[in-house]
Amino acid sequence: MSIFTSVIKPNRNLLNPKFEGYRLNIFDDEKHLLRVPLPEPGINIPKVPVNANLSYNEMHSLVHYNHLFAGFTADIGNALYFDSELQIILVEYDLIKDSIIMHPLIKLPKSTTISGSVSSSCYPSLRALSATLLLASNGLGNIYLLKISRNVESQVVTAEIIKNINFYGYSEVGDDAAIKKTVITPCVLLDGKIIDEGESAQIYFIVYNVLVSKYSSSSSLSTSSQKTSKKLFDVTLLQMSLDASSSGAEVKHVLRGPDIPLYCALDMKGEGYIIGCTGEYSVLSLNNANISTSEKEQEILEEKQCDENIKKEEETKDESSPPYLWTQTDSDVSINFQLPPGTPKTAVHCSFSKTHLSLTIKLPGNSSESSSSEPSSTSKSPSIPCYAFTNLHDEIDPSASLWTIESKIGLLTLYLEKQNRGTRWMHVFKHDDGVLETLDPNEIAEFRERLEKFTSSSTDGQPFASTLHHPIGHEIEESIDYEGRYVKFFWIEKQGNITAKFAGGSHEFLCPQFECFGRKDIESSINRFPSVCLKYDVDGLVYEFQHSSGFPPITVTHVSTFDAFGFVQASKREKRHLFHDPLNRFIMVLERTHRAFIYWHIEDQTKRDFGKQTIVDIIGESKDEDVLGVQMVADSVILVLLTKTIVVIKLS
Template identity: 30%
Template sequence: MFKRQFIPDKNLLNPKFDGYKLSPTNEKECVTRTSLPNGSDLRMNKFMANHRLGFRDLQARVRLNHLAYGFPTSTNKQQQGVAFYVDLEFQLMSVIYNKETNETHLQPIVQLIQPLGNLPNYSEPSATLPSDPYSPSLISLNSELLLASNGAGYIELVHIRSGTVIASTRYDGDGSEGISPVPCVLLDAQLVGNKIVMMAYSRVASKNTQFNISTLEMSADSNNNNTNDLITTLNIQRGLEVPTYCAIIENGERFILGSESPYEKFTSASTCDDNDAIITDASTPGATTITKTPKSSYSWTQDNTDITVQFILSPNTPKSAISCQFNNTHLSLIVRDDQNEISYPFRKLWSLVKADDCTWTLESDGTLTLFLNKQDQHTRWPHIFDIDDGVMETLDPAKLAEITERLEKFTGNDANNNPTVQNPVATDMDEDIDDKGEPIRFAIYDRLGQCIEEIYSGGCEWLCKAFDCEKEQEQRQGEQIPSICVKVDVDGQIYKFLKEEQGERNNLQTKHINTFDAFGFVQASKRDSRFIYYDPKFKFIVIIESSRNAYIYYHHDDKRSIETQKLVDLTRGEDVNVVGCQLLLDNVLVVLTETQVITIQI
């Protein structure tokens, strides 16, 4: 299940590459600008005023592409490109570019459900209430249908040509948020028969920033007027970040999430006792059974240098049923046989360990013991994993009394019976905003949310994905999975996910298919990189800043030592933000700012 599959193809590397040479851009010939209609600009500060957001939440909002790709119609497919955005009045707008005339037209399509606003000012909501709205998000399903979320929890299916909403529903989250509908953002969607399978993210009702990644199924039947019957939650994954890569594959039977940190399946246990867990019965859709399971699947203890973790398995469990691997930051433990099933797929540890000194043993009575050697000795771990799963350290009474006595000077009163003053660092932990450079990992889930496979990049860092037009191109060629670009050394290497027949199921493998020379080095040198995308035909890759320039880096397959770089000044010094970009037709880049639509002939 745990694999290192990112293997570079040496034939696609260019060790003789020397760099990029800046080439002047004649903006009069290749750049056109179209102002947004009066009174409908996209100055996003209206959305963000007076909201305090965690770093991961703010990061996801900044990365949101407000310009959605539109599938070309059967007529004028090579001459007319379409994209969509939503203005601040929640009017769905189309951007229609004509390549023959080099003109851009903006047309309204339909009015989306407009939120009434935030909570009334006389209320005092809980600090965990995820009431901050998101910006609208859009995903094209085909040339006729568009899925739209207004950012405040309502999801609508729009028929583009007629300009009508043919289905509307609401997202209710996991039921614990204390608000309904729950603000959400669409990640991916796919039309499967008369159903729409989609993935969306929302904030968890928690003081710490966490996200629910929900897989939903919505009816596309325009005759169904009952909004409660339109949408079904298939599963929810919970994690610390919004995935940088999300794909629905195999007609909605499997899903891929790419992220730096892992996700855990969320299961509501509100109807169970403390020792119960809800297990979904795969044979009967929607049915659940309650199965008795222990509160914790392991116990652990520690000293100054080592941590000992124990799992109790069935007697005479074979070693072949156990897959256990360590690295300095993560643990991967899978136990699979007829009597045991333990799954900790690539879980991040609370702190660093010395992977070479970690080991595990299995005794005949079924006791599985992991020995972790700390890198930072004399530091006590509060829990095993980065995300606290509630399993407390096992301590003997004498050890517990010793620790309690040592902590009294920090938690008790001083000689004058005044509370001891603590350093704020000891009581207030912010999100780690400087934790950069984590390797990307990909997890494959089934419809029930079970992680059935993982692909670890072997230390590669995430760079970007292709423009959304890749999805439309792949649908014409049969069902495939969007490619990715990861940083390997100084290069940006493109990998494709491929199916490999093994037994009764298809496993995924990765194949190195192209390379953007030295792009990993180039990207690292940019302090402002709001959008990064590459052409699905690998002719160029682009970095777009949040408020100024677009950098275009060209690529050829002849392994030349010098490639061309172009720069386009998008905002010309105006105090506006870039909020979206898409590739339309062939080599036509469309950039959306808060006041203009800019088309660039690449």
């Protein structure tokens, strides 16, 4: 089957090169802000542990996870969240009375059967299918179909479980069994819809789960076979009947890829769905015992090469101390290693090729064997880096790359000049070693200050190796951001055929639109597929999707522009959530701590030299709360979920 391939292109008539900036618009907190305490026990989102073995994609998903879910709005706007006891709470906002009512619906059971080969770091998720039906996952592999009931006299709202299915994982790369019917796999709901298929209604829903593929690889630098692992992500389309007599769910197909989808939306007729991601997905074959993988994935598995010395270091080193700190710009990558104070320049042996790095340290008085990456026997000495012809994440210009060492403090810095400027490295080496990028330049400066402090005085007794911390040990929310995610969009038929691909080119993913279910006044004016805002140069461009039965199956059209938004959002280092209005009137940046920034779109071309910016202080006097989620529940009415409070922002 032929695949339609195209590149997303902006409409030049919708760009505004004369735009000069945003002017502040005063927001009246007393009139347009409502704060209501959450009922007990509230919400307690556990912190990510320092030694969590999570990939960049998993960490990004956890940090920016939206814990407030869109409800199916009728006369009263509503949204839903899970409290600390896995109880679903329905939040209703009455626009006329300007009041909030919260209804505890049901407490979901917790599963204890979790695969040891998959990540269990899945938050509970929920999709509103209709005004009375919810699809919910407890994050542990159990999916429930819930029916909402309302007592008209007492106005008590409850929910009951009418169906319960278990989600099972799929084989690891190299295993024989395609589906492990004995292992329940943690998963997250991406989308779900009720589809009318004649005699009976069906529920189509999409989940993703993390797969840890384990395999052996023979290194050319070592005679022994090494056991390594790689994080992959499965996206599964399932079908479940609404008929009470039927049980279970049918797997329609499974996609496997290198990252978590940035965007996923089912067609209202159930013909397929659109998925947005940074990498390529392959469709798995479930007709035989073995799951097929793409040639590209096999190539990655076969090319895996690790030095035996590095492997030993990973098995014995302190989990809280990564081997290096690194940061990047559009043109280069900087890597900082901690060496023993006084290490001379002659001890460093470093060379670059277009695709590889070689680095060994031979300290004076040590034999060649002692220059391996085995950590020192004393905790007060840093481990010595050793990378023997190691694959880099992307190509570099070796002639423009260099290294420097500050012997006094033992700071070794590598400067790698990117061959492909403007691309963003997800990690330093081709095979992710789990070291996250240090996005805050202050952290590098603090690292240098600690080195200078500890080398100038040895009286404090603090272990030298403890001065280099994993970014997760700090506020990880400030270390994971939105920039650099060049996106592609695919149309996937329900049979599992990929029939259309739209490359983003120089577009980077910023955010989707707020979802509004059941609001006739809003849905009549918007596309059924949620639109997306993509960064193009300095602007934020809104693109809509249209599906047709012809060829191509979908089109991607530039419909609106938020002037300079791509530039201004990059300065918000603590941003947690980004969404834009379904009618493209405004776009919101929600910080982790206490502020929301709203940037307004100006329709009148003659008045687009300046835009309007609104700043909302969400938390107010209370400074010990974090932002956990956000949803639009009515026209220009936004609900923000905090640790202890629900906040209503009325923008009209």
